[in-house]
Amino acid sequence: MSTAAMAGRAASTTEPLIRFENVSKTYAPRRNGAAVAALHGVDLSVQAGSVLGVIGRSGAGKSTLIRLINGLERPSSGRVLLGDAEISALRERDLRAVRARVGMIFQHFNLLSARSAADNIALPLEIAGWTRAAIRARVTELLRLVGLADQAGRYPAELSGGQKQRIGIARALATGPDVLLSDEATSALDPETTRSILALLRRINRDLGLTIVLITHEMSVIRAVADRVAVIEHGAIVEEGPVFDVFTRPESEVTRSLLVGEMGLSLPPALAARLGDAAHPGATVVLRIAFGDATADTAILARLARETGIDAAILAGTVDEIGGRPFGALTIALPPGPDVEARARACLATHGIESERLGYLPQAREAFRVA
DSSP, rough: HHHHHHHHHHHOOOOOOEEEEEEEEOOOOOOOOOOOOEEEEEEEEEEEEEEEEEOOOOTTTTHHHHHHHHSSSOOOOEEEETTTGGGGGOOHHHHHHHHHTTEEEEEOOOTTTTTTTHHHHHHHHTTOOOOOOHHHHHHHHHHHHHGGGGGOOGGGGGSSSHHHHHHHHHOOOOOTEEEEEEESSSTSOOOOHHHHHHHHHHHHHHHHHOOEEEEESOOHHHHHHSSSSEEEEEEEEEEEEHHHHHHHHHHHHHHHHHHHHHHHHHHHHHHHHTTSSSOTTOOOOEEEEEOHHHHHHHTTTHHHHHOOOOOOEEEEEEEEEEEETTEEEEEEEOOTTTTTTHHHHHHHHTTTOOOEEEEEEHHHHHHHOOO
16 A cells, blocks of 8 residues: 555544554564564554554564553654653653553453452552542442443353453443553454444443554454554554545455455355466456445446446345445456456446456356356
8 A cells, every 4th residue: 555545544633642653663582583573664643532443464463563552562663652642762660650541451351360340340440549439439330331230249250251351341441541452352252242342342432532442353343343444464554544445445455355254255165266367268357346335336237237238247245334334345257258347347437336356267157157
C-alpha cells in the first residue's frame, strides 16, 4: 500500500490519543541466536474514543505493538505517545501514572484463583490506595456494568469462560482508564460467548467513550467491533484505514488472504486447486466483484447479461453488513472469449462495481457445471 494512500485513509479531524512515530523494536539475540526485529518503521495513530483493531498472523508483531502502549516494552527507535506523554522516554517510576490510564484484558483472563470475582476487580483499586468504601462501591458498579452483579462472591473456578472474561474486563476498567487494550481476548471463547463479549466492548466504547485497541488474528472480531483496522505483517503496517474500506477494497495481498475465508469468498477446493495465472485457449476468467449497496446491486449479473449478453456463473459470494453498512461480493466465472473480460469489467464499472481478476480456470464448461 502506498504511503500516500495510507495517509489519505488515516486523515481525521480528531486529535490522536495514541501515536506511534517511526517505531522499531529489535529484541537482543538469545544465546547462539540472531537479533529479532519485531517492528520496524511503524507510524500509527489511534483517535480518542475509537476502536482500532490490529490484525496479523502469529509472529507478525501484534503483541509487541500493544505492549509498547503501556510501557511493558520500549522501542529501539522512534516514539510512542499517550496524549502528551512520551511513554517511550519515561522512567519506570513515571510510567506508573501513565499505566493507570491504560487497562488490559488478556486471552486467558489472568484472574487470581484464590480471590472472588469482586476481589479480583478490587485488586488494582487496593494497589492504588482506594478506601474500602470506595472500592466496594466501584466494584458493585463494575459488576453491574458487565452483567455479573449476582456473581460477586464466586471464584474463578466456578465461572464460565465468558464470565471470567467479563470479570477481567471489569478489573481492567477499575481505575477509570482512558485506553483499554485487548490481547486476543476472545480467542479462547466459543462463538456465542465471543459475540457477547464483543457486544460488551462495543457498549463500553459507546457509553464510556473509552478508546480501545484490540489485537486479533480473526477478521470477524474486527468486523464486529472496530472502527478502523491496521494490518501488520513482518513487523510493518501494510494497510490501515476504516474497517469498511479495508474489507471492501483491500490493497495488500496479506489483507486479501486474511479476508478470503471471513468474507465467504473462498472457492470450492476442487476449483481453487485448478485456478491458474495463465490464460490458455478456452479458459474461464474468474473475477471477484464487490458492491457497497448490497440491496441495490444483487441483480448485477442480470444487468451484465442483459447489457452485454455475457452469462456469468457464481462460484462464491456473500451479502453482509460491515460497520452498519451493507456490502456484497461475488466470485464469478465468465465464459471464454477474446474480449469477454474487457466487456464485462467495463459494464460493471459503469454501474460502480469494482472487479478484480483472480485467475483462470481451464475447461470452462466444467467450471460452469460446478457453479
